[in-house]
Amino acid sequence: MSALLIAGSPSERSRSAALLDAVAQRLSVRGALVDRVHIRNLSPQALLLADFAHPTVVNALDQVARARVLVVASPVYKAAYSGVLKVFLDLLPQTALKGKVVLPLATGGSPHHMLALDYALRPVLQSLGAKSILPGIYATDAQVALTPEGAYHLQDDIAKRLDEAVHVLFTETLRPTPAQVAHSAHFAPVHFSQVRCSV
Template structure:
């Protein structure tokens, strides 16, 4: 069972990539196989011309097809997800996400773009046949600041929401069992008084 992380930012270093990195760290602690797809690394000409024979496009489409779950991260520009993500999603077949659980992530300059996850991205994911689209995680620029070394770091509030998102992906989307906090008690040993 692989989980594909799709980076929909045209920038190599971005806040949305920081969200994906944080999700990847959480998945690695669960010893789950994670694969990555950086749309910016695909051939721009092949993307724009919908060249399905180009090696980067065939490889990317195969990654999506073989994944059991997908995490999509995008910056929000003008109340919509990124253009590079749009071009890639347009290349997927109509049932390209069929049977897959999807966790959408987005970053934007202010909270005003938060609904782009629900009103712009979610309908497209649904039209591609995603089985279960989990509640997304949206972070503002202030919630993913740069550290002293100039790298984007996820703040505490977003880290907590990513924990919840990954947990939902594993337990709701992939239906992995929840680890018990204590050993199960057989019903015969349950005692109660009324």
């Protein structure tokens, strides 16, 4: 099953990207197929001009369409998610997230901006028809600390919340249901005239 990780930071390396990396690692360990969209790598002109025919936009929209689960991560600026993420979400068709499960992630300088997930990002995801939006995970700069080596380290409380979120994603969405397993185990019906017997 497939999960698409959408990086909404304008920076190549960021705390929100570190959260995505942690989710990707946890999903991969469980055997899920993980794909990514780095919005910063899409054509800026195509994004701003809503050029749906541009190859980078076409490919990104196809990735969204194929995924069953989306993990959307963004830094919080001015009490809202990033502008690059906003531009990308504006390009999605109105029902782009129909039948999909979404896990929102965000990072910010202080706890004061955590409501951006519920009051800014969640309504947009709902308007795009998401089947289910899991409780968002917000981390402050202190909870995703930059080490002297230049890597990011997640505090235990954030790591635990990511563990729980990935567990929910996998058990409720990515893992086949008993009904799906039973259906895949059935043979296609065969007409009686095609039955051959040997004695």
